[in-house]
């Protein structure tokens with residue numbers, strides 16, 4: 001860090017903002033270090049509020065991993081809330097990292113996590129407030145290296161023009177390699193950032209977008225993605241995974257905030273990947289293969305994390321927790337060791353078909369947590385199309401058991417706009433919800449808790465990269481509204497509460513989820529028009545987005561609603577994530593004939609991941 005760069009003074013601003021604790025940076029287990037010249041300074045940037053970012057597991061892992069290295073200092077930065085942003089801008093003070101209040105431009109690296117397409121404008125806002133040129137091509141030697149990773153980096157093209165490097169795959173597997181390389185190259189005489197980028201692009205899992213160029217057909221489709229003369233080759237285009245999770249880094253402590261965040265609890269990640277293969281689900285494809293942590297390892301992790309944080313709740317994290325092979329043993333263990341301290345266990349992602357009454361009863365012994373089920377579609381036909389291997393009786397039996405156990409609050413998640421969906425499928429949601437309601441009323445009064453509440457939520461299907469539905473069209477805004485109205489008019493019972501996501505945000509999300517590099521300009525335009533915090537209903541301004549697309553001569557329809565053919569080159573086709581395109585096509589074809597694929601433990605469908613990415617070679 002250069003000597004002239006001074007920390008940003010914020011003491012006088014703290015009393016003027018709503019929640020000063022968001023900006024203090026001295027929470028329990030936060031890192032504070034003696035800074036020296038040889039240290040690599042890394043700012044982990046989360047493009048949303050403190051409360052959301054602090055609940056993000058990836059941030060906790062990378063923060064502690066980096067800070068355990070003597071010569072690296074990782075600090076945090078979140079999107080400042082509007083009150084703090086206004087003060088900083090008015091006072092012309094740059095955005096800073098929390099731990100030392102160092103201005104962002106003094107860092108070696110700023111690492112953003114791409115969790116959600118609608119957080120992209122916040123990335124631009126953080127760079128702008130940090131006085132860092134937004135576009136990669138405008139940055140100078142002394143500007144930080146901007147590194148992006150996370151689930152949206154599997155199609156990073158719409159934000160590629162703002163990035164120096166993009167990580168494909170699991171960050172804790174690769175980040176130290178990148179930083180160590182940087183340290184080595186930086187020591188060389190006449191160091192240039194380009195030397196580092198070239199060397200970094202030779203690391204598997206590191207994509208340098210400026211080393212690639214894209215050509216287009218006259219109708220707007222991609223003609224070719226080609227490496228330029230700057231390129232270090234194509235090694236970087238293959239995702240990186242940790243093969244053995246027991247050997248992967250996991251912190252034995254996590255940051256404990258002073259204020260309420262989304263998850264105020266210990267999070268225990270039990271496995272990665274998913275055996276199920278739902279055809280709409282991006283996480284289920286990009287995080288393959290399934291890798292479980294051993295029971296012994298999880299027991300140690302849980303013990304250390306609870307001790308080092310003082311939290312009274314532990315949450316099991318994974319894509320589908322009840323699929324963990326030793327789930328019962330794990331829960332028994334957690335309950336046993338924690339009962340005396342009144343520690344709750346929450347299981348956020350239960351499936352309907354292996355819902356275990358015994359398991360729920362165990363959890364309930366300590367604390368009753370809410371129950372959420374996600375049948376996703378209202379009819380069996382559509383559940384077969386999307387490969388959600390759940391039957392109506394699974395849901396009804398599970399709901400009945402839950403009501404018998406005294407639950408009176410159930411959440412049901414569905415999607416609208418799934419491929420092949422008809423009005424009959426929409427009405428199927430209504431019928432299913434009323435059948436759940438009837439399960440409750442079929443119990444004798446003395447056997448059920450009063451005050452039933454069924455919350456039905458629908459989101460709109462957004463086709464995502466690397467899923468069997470990546471070629472499908474997304475329904476139009478008018479159609480989203482029409483289908484939502486059908487449900488609004490039919491879910492009127494006083495015990496039922498119907499929520500739905502704003503269709504307009506889904507349309508913009510859809511454009512960026514399958515967008516190409518030309519959307520960087522649209523993104524910049526939208527940001528210039530004032531878009532930020534687009535994932536928040538009270539900030540999102542659809543008209544500004546429409547205007548940004550128009551002014552950049554781009555089309556929302558082209559990106560969101562257009563069906564792609566199998567032979568079209570997709571913006572993410574140059575990445576290798578292990579799952580073969582032929583497998584995705586096969587799954588897409590099976591959806592058309594309503595044929596299901598069994599889960600990966602029952603039968604391997606040869607998606608390709610284990611053949612190419614692990615030493616297992618065979619099945620999950």
Ligand code: SF4
Nearest residue numbers: 600604605606607620
């Ligand atoms: S198809 Fe085979 S390798 Fe792929 S996820 Fe299923 S079991 Fe694993």
